[in-house]
Amino acid sequence: MITIEEALKIIKEETKIIGLERVDIISSLNRVLAEDIYSKDILPPFDKSAMDGYAIKFEDTTVCESAINAELDIVGLIRAGEYYEDELKQGQAIKIMTGAPVPKSANAVIQIEKVExxxxxxxxSDVVKKDTNIIKMGEEINVGDLAIPKGKVIRPTEIGFLASLGYSKVLTYKTPKIAIISTGDELLNIDEVLEKGKIRNSNEYSLMALCKNLDLEFISLGIASDKKEVLKGKITEGLESADIVITSGGVSAGDFDFVEDVLEEIGAKINFTSVAIKPGKPVTFATVKDKFFFGLPGNPLSLITTFEEFVKPAIKNISGFNKIEDDMISVLAASKFKARNNRRKYIYVNITEKEGIYYANDLGNQCSNHLMTMSKANGIIIMNEDVREINVGDKVYGKFIFK
Amino acid sequence: MITIEEALKIIKEETKIIGLERVDIISSLNRVLAEDIYSKDILPPFDKSAMDGYAIKFEDTTVCESAINAELDIVGLIRAGEYYEDELKQGQAIKIMTGAPVPKSANAVIQIEKVExxxxxxxxSDVVKKDTNIIKMGEEINVGDLAIPKGKVIRPTEIGFLASLGYSKVLTYKTPKIAIISTGDELLNIDEVLEKGKIRNSNEYSLMALCKNLDLEFISLGIASDKKEVLKGKITEGLESADIVITSGGVSAGDFDFVEDVLEEIGAKINFTSVAIKPGKPVTFATVKDKFFFGLPGNPLSLITTFEEFVKPAIKNISGFNKIEDDMISVLAASKFKARNNRRKYIYVNITEKEGIYYANDLGNQCSNHLMTMSKANGIIIMNEDVREINVGDKVYGKFIFK
Structure with a gap:
């Protein structure tokens, strides 16, 4: 049994980029940029009016500092998208629309609402300052400037920025494809009626949803019965068609938990098989040539917890994210929490906020079978290995889930 | 010009559910549940072993409280998915796998690691307590119990829970389809070389990315030139094929800003045309029968800001979310910020965290044209209408963006 930190260190060392992919910018959303993006243009490409109004020479409004009005000749109109070739002369004004290029020698734009x-x-009737309402050419970026550095997560903002710079495709880190396998003779399909001794295969759906939430491509290989050859066939099939294979169940110490045997037979490098986390513990991570394998526990809460704590960081590392851990927040206990073992405990709670302070509220039974508890939770708090009790008002670390 | 609060109140009153849709559970991810989900089963459906070990009668280990070992006859094996019909008798033990049903009259399971x-x-050699390692039948939920209430956002946890309860489809609130239109004669397609007076149509891509980020279906109707009939045609087309039409640009006071004229001609109910927000201000919201229209400003930062502040809440309200506003956090200013107008200012900043406290760091130019600034930002802070200056150490409200 290793610690959570040791497990994460191993995951970080073992997993790596699996490739680059040039995709259209909309498809690049939420991926990591794999190239530096430089500007091929100067932006804005011209002095630009920030308002609907009149382009003028500001000096025309300052000739006389008294309340005497400046009177200028209106000599034309510049629509957005047009370009005015002539110079603006002293005593002249030209109507200009937002976004339109300010003519040469004009040096201010006065808003339409402020004139007669x-x-x-x-x-x-007002004095106008130089450069009022003019967005200067090159104010945003110049030719050859670094616009977006490699390693940046592409958000809607970056997509707009890339479009404005004329990039319709960008190079990104490839995201892994996932194959999902559920193990166990006790599993029924979800639309079946429960029989004696059986439960429904909910883990397959949890895993599909967890992958979908990370925008990953996934395939489900269905249920593998508790026979070693069947499991071996499914794992081999998964490794052929995907980058990461995830199984649920079959990783305890039972007589029919064949995951480790299968991994040994196919020549996998088993990195760890047990982590000091509750819910969790029996979680296997292996490297199979350039592919990866995670054997997660079959209990529904343990499955989701170990996916979030170990599989998600692996996926993020493979996909080029610099930061692979979730953000932690400081939380005050609003209930008493007890625990009695030596693993680090992840307690599912309801985190509420009041005047900028977060409070963790108990949701009861933390049995790793209870999806009901997890369904009421919006976060977790962490109870360290050596802690047996958290009292009301104690400061603990926690985080929001699925956020 | 109305306040942000007034705008949000109007949005909340005008927008409503546009329908219900029964979808498979994986497609329901991140949607809002539109029905109460009751359990049709008792879960777990039997007393279940939480461990690989031996099912016993606990009394057999307490007969003698000294260190004398209990010796029991092993009478069989229960695999997960099997069911043992006989009663366990005094002095007997039966090997049992995790998840398998505990036989009648057995009342404890001892872990495989603890026996010989x-x-x-x-x-x-240990005394075993009653019910050790047994997950009791019905401990999670009973027939007829409310499992997940209507109005709940469906996360991976809920999908696993629904699957375990035998639900393969659920009723959800329909999410709106969006039609996107960019307006302006100055716009070039994003793969075109810049010409005099022109800029690239980046807003179309920002809007597509913003919609994709919310898992919405969208269509882009391309660029409408600054001609009223062209714009009217596109808006009419959008209202026929989508639930919400969003335009960018064309909502200022300029001579070629026809959005308001078109809305009047098609009989729209114009709810507001201007909000006291910076970046933003010229933002139009209208109701057209059972459809909605948002006219957003053309400046890239204003566009994204008004989408996040007004369109997103509308989408959330239509999609059945109870909570339509983003979570705010308390932030300390790490830089000095200045502003000089009467609108509420959204300042794009870099929020860093140190020992549980958030700090807002200045990113410079907040000109509503600068996607570069926004690309460096991970959050905003809010400067109220009457505030002109924020000093280092001042406490302000803020939030993370795209998170």
């Missing part, structure tokens, strides 16, 4: 028009004359 | 076997005899 009389026939072809523009009347300005 | 000699031929057909089981030697136990």
């Amino acid at each position: 028009c009389k026939e072809n004359k523009l009347i300005i | 076997c000699k031929e057909n005899k089981l030697i136990i």
